[in-house]
Amino acid sequence: MNEHSLGEFEELVLLLVAAHNQEAYGVMILELLEQKLERKLNISAVHVALKRMEKKGFVESSYGGITNERGGRRKKYYSITSLGKKVLDQQYQVRTSIYKQIPNLSFGQ
Secondary structure (H helix, E strand, O other), X not given: OOOOOOOXXXXXXXXXXXXXXXXXXXXXXXXXXXXXXXXXXXXXXXXXXXXXXXXXXXXXXEEEEEOHHHOOOEEEEEEEOHHHHHHHHHHHXXXXXXXXXXXXXXXXX
């Protein structure tokens, strides 16, 4: 398996991390994904994907300050790395090149 591989769910999470770079955190990503996909997801799936991508070097994390609203817990923020951006760019190129191979089909719409 390619060490720079990116599954579909990871790709979606990484796209949101890139879109909200340095301000992305687990719950925000979950809520945005649920809106875009129009279905309920599990926060654990988001956290697992983020940990996996951090291990691969696609994202980096840092902690925000302690807040009373979070009961003294710090929020963990994610940002995309240059490797993560490179992998996203490669994914985009592959998907776009395949999409462009689809003939101009009409289904009576």
